[in-house]
Amino acid sequence: MNTLLWIALFNGVIAGVMGLLLWSGRRLQIRPAAMHLLWWLVLVKLIAPPLWELPTLPRWTTEPVVEQVAMIATPLDRAPTIEASPAPAPFSWTQRLMQFWLATSALVAAYFAVRIVGCVHMLRKARPASSALQERVTRLGRRVGLKRTPPVFVLDAVVSPFLWWSPAGVRLYLPQMLLASLSDDECDAILLHELAHYARRDPWGRPLEILIVVLCWWNPLTALFRRQLRQAEEQACDAWVLARLPQTRRPYADALIKTLQFLNTPPARLPSLATGASGTGQIKERLTMILKPADRSQRVHWLLPVLVLASLLLVLPTWADLGDDDEKVRKDQMIQLKELHQQQLALERQVRELQQKQEQIRAQYHESEIRYELDRLRSDQHRLTEEGEAEHAEMLAREIAMLQHEADNRVRIQKMELEHEQRRGQMSDHVRQLSLELEQAHINEDQERARQLERELRESELDLERQSLDALRIREMEQQAEIEQMKLRHDAQRLQRSLEIREQSMALESELKHLQGALVDARESGDDPTVAKIERDIASLKRHLRQLDSDRNNSQHEREKTTTETY
Known part of the structure; x- marks a missing residue:
């Protein structure tokens, strides 16, 4: 029973030290899955048995006291008769503590069961x-x-x-x-x-x-x-x-x-x-x-x-004495760790450069897509101007100007984001380098250098946090610009569709006039089959014209609704 108490206290101390070290290492970039496994090890340590034999608590014992009867003055037949009384049971605080532990554990188990x-x-x-x-x-x-x-x-x-x-x-x-x-x-x-x-x-x-x-x-x-x-x-x-x-x-x-x-x-x-x-x-x-x-x-x-x-x-029965060989091994390991850090930083810089190139290619593709859209709109504007449709050409010119402005604005924001990501990557490398130098200063027991590096590290981390917030703001600006650009492209497409519907309507109206003239000629000549065929064609053209008018009204309504929501 004493051993169980020792195990519980011992595991509590060990788990506490492990948890404290793990909690203090939150700044280290640890994979979440590895961090979860480490916290499981800390929690399981609370009930895991020790790997070596633990001492037990000293027990209070009572030696049997033998009372010697004085034989010098009192004969045996005149000695007083003493009746034996039951001895009180010895008090055991460990038993009481164990009983309280088990009883409370039962209550906690009942709570979970409920x-x-x-x-x-x-x-x-x-x-x-x-x-x-x-x-x-x-x-x-x-x-x-x-x-x-x-x-x-x-x-x-x-x-x-x-x-x-x-x-x-x-x-x-x-x-x-x-x-x-x-x-x-x-x-x-x-x-x-x-x-x-x-x-x-x-x-x-x-x-x-x-x-x-x-x-x-x-x-x-x-x-x-x-x-x-x-x-x-x-x-x-x-x-x-x-x-x-x-x-x-x-x-x-x-x-x-x-x-x-x-x-x-x-x-x-x-x-x-x-x-x-x-x-x-x-x-x-x-x-x-x-x-x-x-x-x-x-x-x-x-x-x-x-x-x-x-x-x-730290809690082993004996203390480990670090000798000169151990210190040399630690320094060698630190040198190797520094080299690995440098290699990792170089790889991360290469990855960032590749991602920046990828973003640049994506931006160039998007810019070429917008340029193609603008060229098509300008071609339509030029055609409308030549046809004398000044009002529609002016509407299309306004759409082109707004779309060009939003495209230039988005290119500017993307360029700003790329430059900011470069600065943030450099600051991240600087923070990691400071962390490595701080570890080296602690190993070398250079307290003054360590304090200086800690101040620089805190300032650099604050700058990195500010840059992260700025990156979120820039990304939000880019998303807003993309939304505005998409709205303008949809407006331009609806305007183009409206113009196409108008041209189709004009062509159908011209054809309708031609058929109506042919119908008059057929009736005068008494050609009934031709009259019936022309009447069917005229009815089909009128249905098509009504559908085009409906599409044009819907497109105009959507454009007016979008303009109202924008302003």
Whole structure:
């Protein structure tokens, strides 16, 4: 029993040191999946047995006291008779503590059982999803490489989408009201996030998570570790989806925001054995990771596992003495790490240059497409001017001028974005270089240099954050310019369509006049078959003219409506 108490206290100290080091390493660019695994190791350490024998607490013992009867003055037959009384049981505080531990663990287990029973009652009201939604989940699963997908159910409750684990299997539950508020791309993003949980087998870890909470309720770090585990799990699923479908970044972020807005109404609590988004913690970090450029490096820093291992070495029974050889090995490793950093920075710069070239090619293609559109519009304007259609030519000239202005504005914004991305990449390289120099200063125990580098690193990180915000603003400006340009192109196309309809109408009216003259001649000559044929042709032309008039009115109405909305 004493050994169990020692194990619990020992594991709590070890897990606390590991969690502290892992939490302090948040600045390191660690893959979300690796961070999730490390938090699992910290949480499991709370109940894992030690790898060596632990000492037990000293026990209080009582030696039997033998009372010797004085034989010098009192004979045996005159000695007083002393009746033996039962000795009181010795007090054991470890037993009381263990009893309190087990009793409270039973209460915590009962609390989870009540929540699970309540959730099962709620899930009985769920209904199977439509065949279209189930087929959609299956199609998305195949798209990301899943051979099987969980069955889908919908329910009328204010909860986030979640996976429910039970011995019978895993099911996916979706709130009906949330699905109704999402677009197709946003719905696909939500479904892909839940399929990421399913592919990573996150629901299978819920029973172990609850067991750890039941046994380690007394440790205040248990709730913190569990919360960090859930946050790392959500970020790992975000990274899983974006790694397979990077084009879903924007709808993914919009779906996440809409889900949080949906959960602002009083929700039912997320079930204990469920896997899903249960809060708004670290939403800024998740959105930043979802919307950040794809060239951001995500790597597991080798120093973090070393730090976690070092925390274990600190509590070993004996202290490790670092000699000159160990110090030399550390310096050699630091030199190798610096070389690897330099190689990685060079590769990242090459990737950024390739992406910038790709953006330039895309911008040139878009510019050539707009130039072709403008040339076609100018040709139509020149033709209308020669035909004496001054009013329509002037309308087309205004459309051309606005479209040219928006095209020039978008080219300017794209150029600004490319220049800003170059500066931001250089600043990111500078921040990484400062981080490496700071690690080197700490190893060399150069405190003054370390403080100076820390100040420079903080200032550089602030500048990098400002540049990231500026990049978001520039991207927003580019999207707005693209929207305006699309509107102008649609207006120009509708105007061209209106002019084409007008030309067709004029041609049909000319043909109609010709047929009407032919009809008069046929009636005068008494040629009844020809009269009937001409009358049919005239009726067909009139129907066609009415259809063209309707199309022209609709096009004019759409142009007027668009102009009103714009102004």
